[in-house]
Amino acid sequence: MPGHEGGRTAADDQAFVDTVRQYAPRLYRHLLRLLQDPQDAEDALQETFLKAYQHLGDFRGQARLSTWLYRIATNEALMQLRRKNPAISLEALQGNDAPPDEVLLNQWQILPEQAALSAEVRQVLERAVQGLSPALRAVFLLRDVEGFSTRETAEILGISADAVKTRLSRARMRLREALARYFHESSSHRTEAAL
Missing domain, CATH: 1.10.10.10 (Winged helix-like DNA-binding domain superfamily/Winged helix DNA-binding domain)
Known part of the structure; x- marks a missing residue:
């Protein structure tokens, strides 16, 4: 359909909107627990869904959609934590x-x-x-x-x-x-x- 990225249709876009509605509350709570700041959690949530939309074609269904979204969200939260405190090493974020x-x-x-x-x-x-x-x-x-x-x-x-x-x-x-x-x-x- 003209005007849609990567051959996505209006139905695809609506399905994504439905996915956002379904997962946004749970992902927000998860991000809030990780980031401990409502604004940071909201920013990370928006980034999560933006990245998910941009990479929807990469989702192959080998894992559940929720697993894929949580991975994007968790990675986004960890990157935000690292940007906020550059002194934190990747090893510290990943743990011993x-x-x-x-x-x-x-x-x-x-x-x-x-x-x-x-x-x-x-x-x-x-x-x-x-x-x-x-x-x-x-x-x-x-x-x-x-x-x-x-x-x-x-x-x-x-x-x-x-x-x-x-x-x-x-x-x-x-x-x-x-x-x-x-x-x-x-x-x-x-x-x-x-x-």
């Missing part, structure tokens, strides 16, 4: 992939799920997630918040499945440590108040 300490890894399972129900604990957890490195935060959000599989997370981030597992383990350990500090401080305050 050495094997985690198995003892600490097993301790993550001790955390009771009921603790997440408390609004105060949720705030502590959200602050702890924000304190993770971009690489750990991205893996944690994709796997444990967005529900992507290890394989999908690896595809989105362009890393190996083993790296996803390692980073997820590290992220969970750091979050567990933050919650353990919170519970230790809370119990200390309650004990002091009782005396």
